[in-house]
Amino acid sequence: MTVTTEDVVLAAVTSIAPKGTDESDADYQTRVKTQAISLRIMTGETSPVSRAVAQIDACKVFTATVVKVVKEKSSTRGKITLKTKPSKWNEDGVEYARTERSDNPDGMAMAKRLNALKGHRVLLWVEVEEFDGGKVRVIRHVEDLGEADSDD
CATH class of the missing domain: 1.20.5 (Single alpha-helices involved in coiled-coils or other helix-helix interfaces)
Structure with missing residues (x-):
């Protein structure tokens, strides 16, 4: 465009x-x-805002319930425990994703937002970010779908 x-x-x-x-x-x-x-x-192409919007296109979108948010000491990222439907990859339905680093304002804001959403069903946009030592699933966006019920 x-x-x-x-x-x-x-x-x-x-x-x-x-x-x-x-x-x-x-x-x-x-x-x-x-x-x-x-x-x-x-x-502009190099704008952090434009890059963030473009990242959304590469995301997997799914629903989950936010269970727990902790700060990962090694990376300062928020480590998010999510409850999803059981699958062949996650038989118990427990998945993990991370925020950007919390020493980054965007990462800190996302960690705080997810912490406030504990016990809520959410729609997540998650991107797999590759680095030298492997891969990490990074939450790029979240939408609150309300408090989770017992079926979630």
Whole structure:
């Protein structure tokens, strides 16, 4: 998808407050310009926001109940215990995934969010991240589906 300059300007205009009655045209245009530049940066190929959105396409999506959240000492990631349907890979239905490192603001925010969702059924977007020593399943996004019931 190509984002045009016009797209960015229109998004900036619609995302900021309307021009105030006591505000000059120059002040209003400065707010629009500042917002447009921020939006252009966020839509760039190398933007962390654009990369995060692109990561979602590589994710496996599934439902689970959040059972436990602990900090993994070796990596500072949140280690999440999940209860899913039993399968041939997980006969007891217990699976593990991790957050980004908790010394990263995104990782810390995700760990806190998942901790608050203990006992909830959630929809997860999980990506397999490869590194020198192997692979790790990283939670990229989570949506709360409400408190789990006994069938979950």
